Amino acid sequence: MITQNELRRKVVHISLGTALSLLYGMGILTRGRFLVLLGLVIFMFLLYLVWNIPVLHQFMLLVEREEDMKSFPGIGAIFFVAGFTLAAWLFPQDAALAAMLILSWADGVSVVAGAFGRVPYVNPKKNWEGIIAGIFAGGAAALVAVPAIESFLAAALAMLVEGFDVTIAGWRVSDNITVPLISGTVIVGLRALI
Numbered sequence: 271m272i273t274q275n276e277l278r279r280k281v282v283h284i285s286l287g288t289a290l291s292l293l294y295g296m297g298i299l300t301r302g303r304f305l306v307l308l309g310l311v312i313f314m315f316l317l318y319l320v321w322n323i324p325v326l327h328q329f330m331l332l333v334e335r336e337e338d339m340k341s342f343p344g345i346g347a348i349f350f351v352a353g354f355t356l357a358a359w360l361f362p363q364d365a366a367l368a369a370m371l372i373l374s375w376a377d378g379v380s381v382v383a384g385a386f387g388r389v390p391y392v393n394p395k396k397n398w399e400g401i402i403a404g405i406f407a408g409g410a411a412a413l414v415a416v417p418a419i420e421s422f423l424a425a426a427l428a429m430l431v432e433g434f435d436v437t438i439a440g441w442r443v444s445d446n447i448t449v450p451l452i453s454g455t456v457i458v459g460l461r462a463l464i
Contacts, residue, residue, distance in 0.1 A: 272385035279333045280378040287374025304355040315344030349444035361454040368412035369454035376408025396433040404429045424453035
């Protein structure tokens with residue numbers, strides 16, 4: 271079952287991610303502007319640690335996970351913008367745009383669909399229904415930027431890896447980082463093979 275808070279969080283994830291992706295695709299958000307945006311988001315949430323910024327605080331109460339509110343509110347948002355920024359800097363524009371859209375849609379839809387899933391994935395916190403829904407949603411969204419073979423293979427590998435909850439030195443790596451890095455790498459890798 272998905273909580274109202276988590277559902278709102280994923281709606282914001284998909285909506286904001288799609289908006290940022292479209293702004294990048296139109297050339298309004300550039301690599302440099304993503305760096306500035308990342309800096310502003312980091313500054314805003316560091317400030318929020320010491321001062322409950324009124325409008326932001328009300329918004330955070332609606333969408334932030336309880337455990338993150340206690341430890342570092344906004345950490346997911348920081349990693350989200352960091353994932354977009356890394357994609358913009360590491361990959362060609364069409365591959366970066368596809369990676370951004372996969373992050374926005376695959377990750378968002380997988381959680382919502384996974385709430386109704388019953389077939390466990392390798393990681394028992396995840397299920398196949400969520401993974402497959404994420405692959406289809408992310409792959410379909412990425413069709414805006416890249417061909418179908420690239421979009422669906424990128425979404426598939428990103429979601430299959432995301433389902434493991436990757437950890438490095440005991441720290442869980444945010445899927446807001448792994449999903450765009452994996453999906454962008456798959457697209458660039460496929461092009462290198464052909």
